[in-house]
Amino acid sequence: MLEALFNPASVAVIGASRKPDKLGYAVVDNLVNGGYPGTVYPINPKATEILGLKAYPSVLDVPGAIDLAIIVIPHKYVADALRQCGQKGIQAVIVISAGFREAGREGVDREKELIRIAKEYGIRMVGPNCLGVIDTYTPMNASFSAGTPPKGPIGFMSQSGALGTAILDWSLAGNIGFSKFVSLGNKADVAEVDLLQAWADDPNVRVILAYSEGLPDGQEFMRVAREVSRKKPIVAVKSGVTSAGSRAVSSHTGSLAGSEQAYKAAFEQAGVLRAQSMEELFDYALAFAYQPLIRGDRIAVITNAGGPGILATDALERSGLQLARLSPETVHKLEAGLPEAASAANPIDVLGDALSDRYELALDLVSADPNVDGMIVILTPQAMTEIEETAHAVGKTARRIDKPILGCFMGEYRVNVGVEILKQYGVPNYPFPERAAAAFAAMRNYRLARERPDPEFVRFDVDRQSVRELIDKTLEEGRVTIGDAEARAILKAYGFRIPRSRIAADPDEAVQVAGEFGYPVVLKIASPDILHKTDVGGVKVGLQTPTDVRDAFELIVYRAQRYVPQARIWGCLVQEMVPQGLEVLVGMNRDPQFGPLVTFGLGGIYVEALKDVTFRVAPFGRLDAEEMLKEIKAHRLLDGVRGQRPADKEAIVDTLLRVNQLVTDFPEIVEMDINPLMVFEQGQGAIPLDMRLVLSGRKP
């Protein structure tokens, strides 16, 4: 896939220039001096030769075939040039030129035209508004970057070209090697999913890194990323997370969601590792790129200093990793081989006066211990420390064994030589133990994500048709919200257990209904215009007698009329009184990028005060639903604390899966809340006490 983009036999540079301060010069120069083995055709109507290559007025004038074209000309000429590429049969085009979607309304139109042309001719287009594409294996530097990065196992895609330049500059200092580097620009055509698919089976890409500012087709991204992440790790930085969430939402579920949560859920579900910063991105990348995957979470720390050993221990524990418990044989042999004052327990302290032989001894023994899944080797440059020899010992061990080893040679002036040696052996070095621990945590998370089975969508036998009709009817009436009474019909159709209830138009009817259900009962205002009933005093519970019911009816209606004068009031809903249980919330909010985002959390007043909620992008599987229960901070409440019986978790899982199905079946539903879902003791089920839905006005 995208072979023409990364490994073309010939490249045309449209806008090639003879002036060294022009991008069109830099691109040709990078191709030529980057060692590109194919044919380069500079395209420039005013030149006959550029950098020693014969120039042509247009691609149509080039005698041979062209696989890839790079466009670096002012935006107004780009469409024509792209059309000529199509006519020439060029399969891939990189549009470096700016002045498109990022440049206001006219730019948007210009970009749409490019998309149209590309589609017409079947061209795969990178950009516009990008830095270019580099493949160090071809090798081809089809960008205006200053310098070509060293060869290495990392595939990097960046929505920000400028960030790309910083990363390239960093790689040039010898910090990291890339196999592929793509500046995605405006992503008019080629986007993250295309590159994920292209790199999934590329042997030169061992880890995929992405910097992204948005993923318009979130569901597609999830689908592809889930597949690709089974093959190799994907690490991503998503920026712009805090300023998002500006979309106005009316429900409580909505106010809890927002892009940040959607990204968190989507990345986790798709097996994409999230880095919180660019530093984390590359810290993780180094470990994945150069070390074998980890097979457990038991880490051993070898150190010549107590303090950093403690820091590493703290960081490992904080990340949920385990300090490996060495086997008795290992401890015994360490005790025999190390001085008495050394620590043979993990962290293994070989002491400040350790020469490389003590490190070697510890490395040999610890790396062979079946209780150890990975190692951090800490070195502080003390008076007698043999920095180079120790680095060689670490490197040789890393070469020999199939467990990851991360270095933590601390300092810079004296230790740098050791860090360079480690690099030759493919052992990444982290200047502080906390960063090495974080890299191991990322490796552990990747292992867990990879071992996770694919989600299986659970489909219950439901009455989809009647919900279809109710939604159609609601929309035809020009309404978009569905409140309690109508929502009940939906709940019923999707197999939720619901309390008996009926709308009463006046106090007499309410008393009659209550008599039928049996006391106590609940009264709720019945109005399509009042969403948050408790806010207007529209709910009365525990009504024991006909007088209670009569009084409550009149009070509720009076209040509703007073607080929401314009509300249409249908009367009161009389409802069977549900016994007290644990109140939880199940909701859904449609994220603009990822679609239906299902929420689970503590309900009642706690949902707002604590925001103790967790999210999944629907459709998800049973395992996801089960995990959601464990993810909320208050998860221990579900198990029963202080003598309480455990809650019926299976009933919550069932509710989540039915909501999962409902919102997947009906894309018209943009928001919904079941709050509270009253959950009883294990085996006793759960009942939605209140539910509301918001529909999209537009038919999907």
Add this chain to the structure above:
Amino acid sequence: MLEALFNPASVAVIGASRKPDKLGYAVVDNLVNGGYPGTVYPINPKATEILGLKAYPSVLDVPGAIDLAIIVIPHKYVADALRQCGQKGIQAVIVISAGFREAGREGVDREKELIRIAKEYGIRMVGPNCLGVIDTYTPMNASFSAGTPPKGPIGFMSQSGALGTAILDWSLAGNIGFSKFVSLGNKADVAEVDLLQAWADDPNVRVILAYSEGLPDGQEFMRVAREVSRKKPIVAVKSGVTSAGSRAVSSHTGSLAGSEQAYKAAFEQAGVLRAQSMEELFDYALAFAYQPLIRGDRIAVITNAGGPGILATDALERSGLQLARLSPETVHKLEAGLPEAASAANPIDVLGDALSDRYELALDLVSADPNVDGMIVILTPQAMTEIEETAHAVGKTARRIDKPILGCFMGEYRVNVGVEILKQYGVPNYPFPERAAAAFAAMRNYRLARERPDPEFVRFDVDRQSVRELIDKTLEEGRVTIGDAEARAILKAYGFRIPRSRIAADPDEAVQVAGEFGYPVVLKIASPDILHKTDVGGVKVGLQTPTDVRDAFELIVYRAQRYVPQARIWGCLVQEMVPQGLEVLVGMNRDPQFGPLVTFGLGGIYVEALKDVTFRVAPFGRLDAEEMLKEIKAHRLLDGVRGQRPADKEAIVDTLLRVNQLVTDFPEIVEMDINPLMVFEQGQGAIPLDMRLVLSGRKP
């Protein structure tokens, strides 16, 4: 203070050696080649001259006065050498030798002897088991470090010598400058507080850094740090936080506390900034050391790339800082001076093709804007970027204005020259925007800590004597726990509002007491041996009739006998039924290092499930109590959500302050819980429903 340690007129090196592989050689060498201007006396009974200096058999043989002695001899000779130092009248001694407290029981004894000798002669002693002391202004390198760090504004103290070597190695690469560097070792005498006091008014120390593994006298540390942090920032890394907390505790409050929380509370109360890693420690240090303090939290970002600008914005928002809203004049002038495609709003994007002149324009305008408190200048190395000129522009602006500027020149290969120029101007550079934002957050936190008034201890008029008597009586009876019935007396004496209650020995008496109080009532098991009454079904609420009371009494007692067969049972406590309110917890747990740690959080079943609690080291002030209410995650519950009335916060503050007084008055109290404290609507007060206390068996 400690003048003899940092600026001695003469230094003796006990254990000076002629062999270059000995520490005793390295110390003399560092003194001589580190440019120490005073007199150095090598002490070695077997030598007459070392490194060209006349050697003496002992300090007593030295003709002149000696201010400082450094001891580098095997541990068995150290005590005698120290005694001779005392006889010679030496004021300060650095014991580099190891083999003391860190080396088992005998080592502990050896260390105690050193302390005894030092005390006898009035010697201030650093170590034992340390790397030494460096003062770059004296200048004096009294350590066996490999190299002397560059001069600079940072005072650094480290409990780990090895970590010190790594830091020094890092500083040698030109990353940072130190004025003082102290390896504290075992802290037998000189500890953190001594250095804090010594450096508080030292003009060469602008920021104090500490790496610490424990603070045995936590309250003294807090007292001193609070004073010193008013004068200059103190940034500390505390390691060993996760493995702590192993102390067995019986109460729920106890299980929530533990060292980590104590450190967090203590550092905040003392104005000490906590760094989570060594990297953070130095990131913060650079900002404090070289830039003016910040006066607000409005940050402007100038960048030549959109992506990093977004990353910076995200990071600033996440840290609770504000993206400065530029004044209309600034925006207007930026619009006039920058190209149309640039962004004149914050983050100010001068675009990828910006030369240094655009940066200069933006720097001039933004730095002068009164709405801006600090600036981050981001540079990515794009094709036309003028790295050096831009660095000079940033540096010159920083020199001119009294607002902090942090650099974020991203990359390494090309940008390094710019980073070096920034350094010359004292502008710290952070390779990623997130780290610059975190540094600004630390500066903002320091400003807030500094502006915070000193805590004023609130003393209520209480009946201290009767509590004294009750505690004495309890201890005399060989008990250490005080349960509900007795605890009530304590609550009453300290002015808490308590429900009426009385112990009834049998069902008849219970019915009689309930009649007196009026129904409904609560019955609770009365036993000194049952702490968690609900766990054994020992509480019944809402008893409406004499029959209810009689049944409940018998059931409760039956259960108690069955579940806790060995418990002494006094009968049941009959209690006035308190109306439902918001259940919170107020507790206390005595931290081994910092003393009484007072807890506030959600009560009832939520305290365990959510651990939504916050802590203060007592004694604290009213402001602290008020802040505690805001610090819990569920703080919005206190304000009333979804139509509920606000809770009586003043009553919670009152409770916290009375507990504050109680645990300060009685150091015998090692744990206490008020759970729940039932809090009513604003103005309606709060009532402790249950309370228990654990006393220390030993009289303090």
